[in-house]
Amino acid sequence: MAKAILYNPHQNQRKIHNAINNGTEKYYVINIGRQFGKTLLALNQMLYWALNNKGCKIAWVSPVYKQSKKVFEETFKAFAKRMEIYRKVNQSELIIEYLTGSTIQFFSAERYDNIRGFTFDYLVCDEFAFMDEKAWTEVLRATVLVRGKKVLFLSTPKGKNNFFDMYNLAKTNPRYKAFKGTSFDNPYTNYDELNDIKKTLPEAVWEQEYLAEFVDSASVFKNVDKCINERPATTSSYYIGIDIGFQDDSTVVTVLNDNNQMVEQTAINNCTTKEVKDLIVSTINKYPHCKAYLELNNQGIAIYHDVVDEHRLHGTLEGFTTTVKTKGLIINNLVKCFNEESISILDSVELKDELAAYIYKVPTTGVLKFEAASGFHDDRVMSLAIATYCYFENKISNNFNYVIG
Numbered sequence: 001m002a003k004a005i006l007y008n009p010h011q012n013q014r015k016i017h018n019a020i021n022n023g024t025e026k027y028y029v030i031n032i033g034r035q036f037g038k039t040l041l042a043l044n045q046m047l048y049w050a051l052n053n054k055g056c057k058i059a060w061v062s063p064v065y066k067q068s069k070k071v072f073e074e075t076f077k078a079f080a081k082r083m084e085i086y087r088k089v090n091q092s093e094l095i096i097e098y099l100t101g102s103t104i105q106f107f108s109a110e111r112y113d114n115i116r117g118f119t120f121d122y123l124v125c126d127e128f129a130f131m132d133e134k135a136w137t138e139v140l141r142a143t144v145l146v147r148g149k150k151v152l153f154l155s156t157p158k159g160k161n162n163f164f165d166m167y168n169l170a171k172t173n174p175r176y177k178a179f180k181g182t183s184f185d186n187p188y189t190n191y192d193e194l195n196d197i198k199k200t201l202p203e204a205v206w207e208q209e210y211l212a213e214f215v216d217s218a219s220v221f222k223n224v225d226k227c228i229n230e231r232p233a234t235t236s237s238y239y240i241g242i243d244i245g246f247q248d249d250s251t252v253v254t255v256l257n258d259n260n261q262m263v264e265q266t267a268i269n270n271c272t273t274k275e276v277k278d279l280i281v282s283t284i285n286k287y288p289h290c291k292a293y294l295e296l297n298n299q300g301i302a303i304y305h306d307v308v309d310e311h312r313l314h315g316t317l318e319g320f321t322t323t324v325k326t327k328g329l330i331i332n333n334l335v336k337c338f339n340e341e342s343i344s345i346l347d348s349v350e351l352k353d354e355l356a357a358y359i360y361k362v363p364t365t366g367v368l369k370f371e372a373a374s375g376f377h378d379d380r381v382m383s384l385a386i387a388t389y390c391y392f393e394n395k396i397s398n399n400f401n402y403v404i405g
Contacts, residue, residue, distance in 0.1 A: 033183040050102040056121040065108035109135040129155040129163035229344035232261035240292035241387025244300040252383035
């Protein structure tokens, strides 16, 4: 690349640059795993256009404003001491003008109507799989209809959405060209660390985020049918997970034995606070040698204090606060159990349906999130995850302290 400024591209980035700069296609769909270096690739490609063409208009569009602003700031910071290549910077409008008269402007697809009416020579759509599809079909496509020379669509996959469709267009439409790069295709990657990451993620997450695969299902849990056991053993100790729910959600109590086998799972809904307390106390009394974790979110904290104080359950019943971090911790723990087939569950249609509909999401922030698919609940899954976490936290350390009234 002539005049590439910010980096020395690795061999796989260079192949993509060469294909874009020497190719006749207009649309380039770049399907990339995490840490391949796609942002640097796209940014330097824009700089190549800006520095080698006079008076061209280039646009960078990210799914959200925060991302676009970050890339703008990184670009500006990198050139703060290079006055010989740019003319002026408009930090409020996120525009950089170069001495060639070419400009790069950074936009957000959150309010894509604000881009309506613009005309661009070159367009970069970053994290395209995470954009509202209408941003392209209703607005952005028209911006490159007249003068548009090259358009880049870059993203990690997100299921089989419009980015998947765009990627497949390259198989039949000569105006499109597709590329795929995994995290292993960056020669600077620490491969040992990548393999460590693989061990901590659900298979579908790994394949999508790091291998750039378009996965059919975002379901988190595997081997569920292999983990059915209708005859759990009677053991000396038990571990209980309690997920509190009111109105549309259920309160669910799950009991595991010393072998990480589900002994029972009870769900009640449309219930009173008294009924929830009674279920918790009766379950704990049924399994006197037990440890129980109760989710403290929402009404859970009041129920926890009432039950502990009224029934002298200090040391037996503990609180568990669900945050993005702790939810990821207990769900990953449960995922590992199913992957290794080291857990067994009862043959419950309701639980199996929730497990099948439990999905992961990787927002543009990159933070892995778990949740029930639209229209489904996750009360049984969360109760099971809390019980499993209780099992691992206490079985190994034998952390029991019984005060049962």
